[in-house]
Amino acid sequence: MDIFEAINTRRSIRKFTGEVISDEEIKTILKAGFQAPSAHNMQPREFIVLKDKEVLEAMAQFHPYAKMLPNAGCGIVVCGDKNLQTEFGFLISDCSASLENMLLAAHGLGLGAVWCGIYPKDDLMKSTSELLNLPENIVPVGVIAVGKKAHEVNPRDRYNESKVHYDRW
Numbered sequence: 001m002d003i004f005e006a007i008n009t010r011r012s013i014r015k016f017t018g019e020v021i022s023d024e025e026i027k028t029i030l031k032a033g034f035q036a037p038s039a040h041n042m043q044p045r046e047f048i049v050l051k052d053k054e055v056l057e058a059m060a061q062f063h064p065y066a067k068m069l070p071n072a073g074c075g076i077v078v079c080g081d082k083n084l085q086t087e088f089g090f091l092i093s094d095c096s097a098s099l100e101n102m103l104l105a106a107h108g109l110g111l112g113a114v115w116c117g118i119y120p121k122d123d124l125m126k127s128t129s130e131l132l133n134l135p136e137n138i139v140p141v142g143v144i145a146v147g148k149k150a151h152e153v154n155p156r157d158r159y160n161e162s163k164v165h166y167d168r169w
């Protein structure tokens with residue numbers, strides 16, 4: 001898929017067929033996550049692939065907006081390592097860049113995906129850390145649910161000239 005087609009047609013998909021996706025597809029998505037830019041090129045990201053239905057269900061139990069997880073092909077949690085990037089804002093930005101790359105990669109593979117936020121919700125960060133046994137220095141930022149689409153969502157053109165400023169506000 002052409003990069004502009006991918007960017008312009010990606011939408012959040014929240015209904016999945018329940019089929020698993022292949023390890024090759026998962027690796028392609030992970031690679032896209034690793035390829036994202038990061039501040040000072042610290043690459044402070046860690047990825048946790050969730051395939052176990054029990055884990056996916058446990059996450060859906062405490063995350064009010066991630067109820068689609070158990071029916072997705074898998075979940076991928078993107079975390080930041082506070083020891084590698086000590087500037088917290090950069091850590092979140094780096095993980096966010098990975099999350100978006102992964103959404104686009106999933107779309108490029110013809111799969112559906114949605115980004116479910118974890119940071120900055122203290123309760124979601126705590127529950128995720130406990131469920132996944134995350135070390136103290138590892139911050140969960142978001143999880144993507146990815147799988148075979150059970151529906152299509154139409155692309156939207158969101159370009160808004162009134163929000164574009166040139167040289168000064």
Ligand SMILES: Cc1cc2nc3c(=O)[nH]c(=O)nc-3n(C[C@H](O)[C@H](O)[C@H](O)COP(=O)(O)O)c2cc1C
Pocket residue numbers: 010011012013014065066114115116117118153
């Ligand atoms: C930081 C962040 C957190 C989000 N959290 C959730 C979430 O918890 N559950 C969900 O279904 N969608 C979540 N989304 C997806 C947004 O709702 C979605 O991107 C937005 O409605 C625009 O729709 P689109 O992705 O189809 O373009 C999140 C997106 C971002 C960037």
